[in-house]
Amino acid sequence: MSRAPLRRAPTRAAALVTAALVLGAAGASPVRAQDTATAVLHGFRFASGDSLPELRMHYATAGHPRRDATGAVVNAVLLLHGTTGSWAQFRSPLFAPEMFRAGQPLDTTVFFVVIPDNIGHGRSSKPSDGFHARFPRYTYDDMVDAQRRLLHEALGVDHLLVVLGTSMGCMHAWVWGTRYPDAVDALVPLACLPTAIAGRNRMMRRMILDDITTDPGYAGGDYVRQPRGLAAALQVLYLMGSAPLVQQRDAPTRDAADSLWERYLAAALPRYDANDVVYAFDASRDYDPSAALGRVRAQVLFINSADDLINPPELGLAERLIAQVPHGRFVLIPISDCTRGHGTHTAAAVWKPWVGPFIAALARARGILP
Numbered sequence: 626m627s628r629a630p631l632r633r634a635p636t637r638a639a640a641l642v643t644a645a646l647v648l649g650a651a652g653a654s655p656v657r658a659q660d661t662a663t664a665v666l667h668g669f670r671f672a673s674g675d676s677l678p679e680l681r682m683h684y685a686t687a688g689h690p691r692r693d694a695t696g697a698v699v700n701a702v703l704l705l706h707g708t709t710g711s712w713a714q715f716r717s718p719l720f721a722p723e724m725f726r727a728g729q730p731l732d733t734t735v736f737f738v739v740i741p742d743n744i745g746h747g748r749s750s751k752p753s754d755g756f757h758a759r760f761p762r763y764t765y766d767d768m769v770d771a772q773r774r775l776l777h778e779a780l781g782v783d784h785l786l787v788v789l790g791t792s793m794g795c796m797h798a799w800v801w802g803t804r805y806p807d808a809v810d811a812l813v814p815l816a817c818l819p820t821a822i823a824g825r826n827r828m829m830r831r832m833i834l835d836d837i838t839t840d841p842g843y844a845g846g847d848y849v850r851q852p853r854g855l856a857a858a859l860q861v862l863y864l865m866g867s868a869p870l871v872q873q874r875d876a877p878t879r880d881a882a883d884s885l886w887e888r889y890l891a892a893a894l895p896r897y898d899a900n901d902v903v904y905a906f907d908a909s910r911d912y913d914p915s916a917a918l919g920r921v922r923a924q925v926l927f928i929n930s931a932d933d934l935i936n937p938p939e940l941g942l943a944e945r946l947i948a949q950v951p952h953g954r955f956v957l958i959p960i961s962d963c964t965r966g967h968g969t970h971t972a973a974a975v976w977k978p979w980v981g982p983f984i985a986a987l988a989r990a991r992g993i994l995p
Contacts, residue, residue, distance in 0.1 A: 660685065661684070661685045661712075662683070662684060663681055663683045663748065663749075664682045664684065664775050664778065664779035665679050665680070665681055665682075666679070666681075666771060666775065666778065667679060669774075671763055671767050672766050672767055672911075673761055673762055673763075676761070677761065680750050680771060681748075682749050682771055682775045683712075683742040683747055684739060684740060684775060685712045685740045685741075686738065686739050686780070687725060687737075688733035688735070688736050688737045688738050690737040690782070691993065697783065698737065698780075698781065698782045699786065699992075700735065700737050700786055700988075700993050701737045701739060701776070701780075701785050701786055702731060702737065702739070702788075703741075703809075704738055704789050704790070704794075705740075705743070705772075705788065705790035705791065705794025705797045705798065706742075706743065706746070706792075707816075707970070708792060708905050708906060709897065709902060709905050710746065710793075711742045711747030712741065713747070717971055719972045719973060720972075723973035723974050724973050730980050730981040731789075735988065735994065736786070736988075737782075739776065739782070741771075741775055743771070743772070743793075744763050744767060744768050744771050745763060745901060745904045745908065746901075751904070752846070752900035752901055752903075752904050753898040758845060758847070758903075759846075762908075763904065764908055764910070765796060765797060765800050766800060766804065768797060769797050769800045769801055769805075772801075783808070785801075785808060787987065788802075788809050788811075788813070789980075790814055791970035792816050793905075793909070794815075795816050795970070796914075799812070799814055799817070799914045799918075802914070802921040802922075802923050803917035803918065803920055803921060804917075806922040807922065810923055811923050811924045811925070812923045812924070812926070813927075813983070814925070814927050815929075815970040815976065816928075816930070816936060816967055816970035817929075817936060819914050819927075819946050820915040821913035821915065822909050829864075829935070830906045832861045833861050833862060833902065833903075833906050834858075834903055836854045837852060837855055837899045840853055842854065846900050846903075851899055855897060855902065856890060858899075859890060859894065860890075863893075865934060865935055866966060866967045868967075868968070868969075869932070870962065871966060874962075918949040919949050919951065921951060921953070923952070924952045924953075924983075924987065925950050925953040925954065927950075927953060927954065928957075928958065928976050928979065928980070929943055929957055930957070930960070930967075930975070931959050931964070932964050932965075932969070933967045958975060958976060
């Protein structure tokens, strides 16, 4: 097991990101979800003690399940999105062509990829469906439990080859490894830390919550139009995902910076609901897998980027925590023209040189690849 972070990026990373950007310019996604559906989980009970008679879980799949002699699915990969995201984020030209095409790390002719909209997100059950602030206050444990029930009840998957998660999905991967250590062979957590959210990370999340809930227009969650505090919350959210090199490159003058920000906010506001944002960020309040890291049985490839404002490397937490994982390895990707701050988690070409061989070796060991 390797304990020390690896800081040298492969020399092909810049070329790979350039290729991804060219594909993005063409606007073509090389993979289309072969199925999108909604499963209903009956009698779902939350950690709070609240329950819903029906919890709707929307999801997409790509590829086909492969079964062993006992009928068990052996090639399932769970792909998990970030806070306020959905399965659709993985159709990005920075992700899809680098991961899903033939010969790529999640080649959909080899793997059965399941991508849920998690509780409170996308087309799954969420506060804005009508419950408003009376929706159960879900946690990350609830979200992972719903993923597990979705896999079992809707897809007949009881064991995962890989859980690959970005940002919030990164934290969910750690929850899988500590809560259900026998249910998954490998974890690829991208852009998070396996410990309680504290310090500046918690402060930024609290700013988002307070911006919305202290606005009189929030009306305890029963607003008739989106409260003005939502725009203030999106300002914090934008900065959380920002990276100095990216913003300087995209907005090298005062007018360009003003214009970029105005366009972002105008495009973002219609896509968000205040209650959904509050619940999504509040869900991290009890997250802390650190005490259980020694119970993780999966092989772990844990990757962060050095320009991540949310998970800054100077804290030294990743190096200290990975030492508690029995089969863990940490990679810290240095800042470059290819990294995108916290958003590096979706720029697959940057970290694919590590993830590709990791998943391929696992698949060969399980007889999925020759």
